[in-house]
Amino acid sequence: MKVKLTFWKLVFVVILVLGMYSAYVRYAHGLGAVSNMSDQFPWGIWIGFDVLCGVMLAAGGFIVTGAVHLLNIEHLHSIVRPTVLTAFLGYCLVIVGLCFDLGRPWFIWHQLIYMNPHSVMFEVGLCVMFYTTVLFFEFLPNVLERFNLKKPLQWVKTIMAGLVVAGILLSTLHQSSLGALYLIMPSKLHPFWYTPALPFFFFGSAVAVGLAMTIFESSLSSRAFGRQLELPVLVELGGALLVVLWVNALLRFEDFFHRGQLGNIVKPSYEAYFLWLELALAFVIPITLLSFKKIRRSPGGLYLAAVFCLLGFVTNRLNVSVTGFETWVGHHYVPKWTEFMITLSIVATGFALFGTAVKYLPIFPGHESPAIKVEAQAKPFVVAAVPEHAGD
Amino acid sequence: MSKALLYDATICIGCKQCEVGCAEQNKLRYDDQVAAESVQSEHKYTVVLAKDGKFMRRLCMHCEHPACASVCPVGAFHKTAEGPVVYDVWKCIGCRYCMVACAFAQPKYEWQSLNPRVRKCIMCPERVKAGQQTACAEICPTGATKFGERDDLIKEAQDRIRQNPSNYMPHIYGLAEVGGTSVLLLSGVAFEQFGYPKSEKIGDTPMPEYTGRVMSKIPDFIPLWGLVLGGVYWITHRREDVAAVEGEKKNSGGAR
Numbered sequence: 121m122k123v124k125l126t127f128w129k130l131v132f133v134v135i136l137v138l139g140m141y142s143a144y145v146r147y148a149h150g151l152g153a154v155s156n157m158s159d160q161f162p163w164g165i166w167i168g169f170d171v172l173c174g175v176m177l178a179a180g181g182f183i184v185t186g187a188v189h190l191l192n193i194e195h196l197h198s199i200v201r202p203t204v205l206t207a208f209l210g211y212c213l214v215i216v217g218l219c220f221d222l223g224r225p226w227f228i229w230h231q232l233i234y235m236n237p238h239s240v241m242f243e244v245g246l247c248v249m250f251y252t253t254v255l256f257f258e259f260l261p262n263v264l265e266r267f268n269l270k271k272p273l274q275w276v277k278t279i280m281a282g283l284v285v286a287g288i289l290l291s292t293l294h295q296s297s298l299g300a301l302y303l304i305m306p307s308k309l310h311p312f313w314y315t316p317a318l319p320f321f322f323f324g325s326a327v328a329v330g331l332a333m334t335i336f337e338s339s340l341s342s343r344a345f346g347r348q349l350e351l352p353v354l355v356e357l358g359g360a361l362l363v364v365l366w367v368n369a370l371l372r373f374e375d376f377f378h379r380g381q382l383g384n385i386v387k388p389s390y391e392a393y394f395l396w397l398e399l400a401l402a403f404v405i406p407i408t409l410l411s412f413k414k415i416r417r418s419p420g421g422l423y424l425a426a427v428f429c430l431l432g433f434v435t436n437r438l439n440v441s442v443t444g445f446e447t448w449v450g451h452h453y454v455p456k457w458t459e460f461m462i463t464l465s466i467v468a469t470g471f472a473l474f475g476t477a478v479k480y481l482p483i484f485p486g487h488e489s490p491a492i493k494v495e496a497q498a499k500p501f502v503v504a505a506v507p508e509h510a511g512d
Numbered sequence: 513m514s515k516a517l518l519y520d521a522t523i524c525i526g527c528k529q530c531e532v533g534c535a536e537q538n539k540l541r542y543d544d545q546v547a548a549e550s551v552q553s554e555h556k557y558t559v560v561l562a563k564d565g566k567f568m569r570r571l572c573m574h575c576e577h578p579a580c581a582s583v584c585p586v587g588a589f590h591k592t593a594e595g596p597v598v599y600d601v602w603k604c605i606g607c608r609y610c611m612v613a614c615a616f617a618q619p620k621y622e623w624q625s626l627n628p629r630v631r632k633c634i635m636c637p638e639r640v641k642a643g644q645q646t647a648c649a650e651i652c653p654t655g656a657t658k659f660g661e662r663d664d665l666i667k668e669a670q671d672r673i674r675q676n677p678s679n680y681m682p683h684i685y686g687l688a689e690v691g692g693t694s695v696l697l698l699s700g701v702a703f704e705q706f707g708y709p710k711s712e713k714i715g716d717t718p719m720p721e722y723t724g725r726v727m728s729k730i731p732d733f734i735p736l737w738g739l740v741l742g743g744v745y746w747i748t749h750r751r752e753d754v755a756a757v758e759g760e761k762k763n764s765g766g767a768r
Contacts, residue, residue, distance in 0.1 A: 152623030159553065159620045162611035190741060192748035223606020223621070223628040227586075234603045236587035240723050241609050243730065245585055285741045292737060293730065303722045304579055304613045307714045319726060 139465025142458035168441030170217030179330035181207025182291035247294035335426040402432025516662035524656035533651035568706035572633035574694035577718030580610035596635035691718030
């Protein structure tokens with residue numbers, strides 16, 4: 121265990137050092153020096169992965185808070201805090217990623233004064249800004265409890281219901297609008313991925329990935345922090361994921377059918393290979409795995425299905441943002457190594473911050489951390505709004 | 513009235529004077545090396561392409577309904593009343609959505625700069641406003657690039673095709689493409705040979721409509737979805753309250 125930890129720490133340090141070098145290149149020599157983006161490929165993996173996938177991977181936050189606070193599914197309480205933490209870190213890192221990608225990140229606040237209401241990007245930017253604020257408040261009880269600040273904790277709890285509703289509203293808007301960004305490119309984006317239904321698919325994939333990410337993160341942290349796995353909760357999420365995947369898959373099929381693409385998607389082509397990869401990872405494998413009761417009820421099976429699902433939808437978003445443009449542009453885009461290192465550093469930082477937060481804050485119920493000895497431990501489920509505890 | 517440019521490839525002799533005029537007007541470097549470049553870039557807003565003895569000019573089309581202006585989160589692009597689509601660099605945050613959205617791939621970026629700007633032909637807005645023609649039209653020795661009222665130029669283009677049908681493709685590129693553009697093109701050969709997107713591929717729909725259809729629903733969506741979410745919250749938690757009250761009743765009933 122100790123050897124493994126040092127290994128991962130070493131990996132982390134190496135990634136971070138290379139990432140810092142890349143960041144230096146970015147800010148000292150410009151976007152052209154650090155990336156393979158060009159006039160033909162103005163958006164690379166920093167948009168395709170850091171932003172599009174980052175926001176998708178952080179979708180668990182609105183789904184789980186919605187399930188617990190809005191639908192009042194109380195027994196999911198135990199996963200609210202780690203999921204909110206994942207989401208909060210995710211959105212913060214999306215903003216960090218944007219600061220690398222934007223040509224003039226120091227003017228990012230211009231969105232608030234030179235508003236263009238016709239722009240999907242403006243709407244996404246505004247929603248991300250507001251939702252990150254919402255997540256900050258949803259995350260805040262962890263810190264307040266840690267330092268035993270009862271008054272502010274009470275204040276946050278009183279507005280929690282409003283926060284959750286605002287969070288779902290904002291998430292519905294910007295998760296789907298990320299897909300709407302691409303609606304203006306009907307002649308550029310390959311017909312496998314260009315569809316008027318893009319906003320719906322981006323929302324649908326966010327719901328699937330939100331569930332898968334919650335399973336993934338719970339499984340990983342149970343291993344990393346030696347906690348007991350909340351298997352019944354995860355089995356339930358796995359069941360929900362199966363349904364969501366089926367709905368997604370059927371809608372994708374319908375879309376291909378109505379746009380007359382069914383004949384094209386079975387013919388081998390550069391785009392078809394990437395589409396097959398995406399569909400296999402996102403739908404075929406996880407749906408098959410989750411359909412077996414035995415697999416769905418085993419920690420390993422759930423974990424595997426979740427990982428495939430995540431890989432599949434990440435492939436989907438990279439297809440929409442990169443693969444789908446290659447034919448139009450006429451050449452391939454392969455990220456430069458420094459571009460990769462920035463992205464990897466952002467992901468690694470996410471993992472590290474999650475680990476640190478778990479160590480010092482009451483994220484997991486009943487988690488006896490040496491750093492926490494306050495009475496906040498007495499009621500471990502208190503992300504919840506006051507009403508939830510009316511029934512306790 | 514809105515101004516426009518008419519470029520007639522059949523009159524063009526490929527002298528690249530428009531490139532020179534453009535570079536002078538925009539204070540861009542222009543030497544043999546730049547002259548030899550056959551792609552547009554942040555230091556070359558317009559280019560004359562040559563293929564099999566035919567020529568074709570590329571430049572920003574100055575759409576009647578520009579995609580760049582509609583997608584920009586900070587509204588750094590706008591279409592002026594005179595026709596040019598111009599760029600306010602001080603607003604720009606560098607998201608490059610304009611570059612991705614443009615059907616003609618016209619906006620270019622200063623990739624090497626630490627304070628990069630989007631660069632493209634802006635149709636000499638100060639000159640146009642002052643009643644002058646654009647630098648490229650003024651310098652053109654053959655009249656292949658002609659500046660004027662859009663309506664007049666359309667009529668002239670139609671006349672040219674009618675009078676000399678064997679010389680021209682029977683199509684004015686930019687008349688209807690993406691809802692019309694302020695740059696109109698005539699050619700003897702297919703436009704896509706020189707990298708212009710096929711007319712049937714980009715269609716006649718103004719680009720902003722594709723996203724506008726979604727954006728226009730948001731003002732209705734927010735209150736409705738908010739109401740639904742609030743309603744769900746009320747129902748799920750109401751059940752709890754009812755259960756609590758009924759539990760109390762039962763308890764008090766049992767005690768009696």
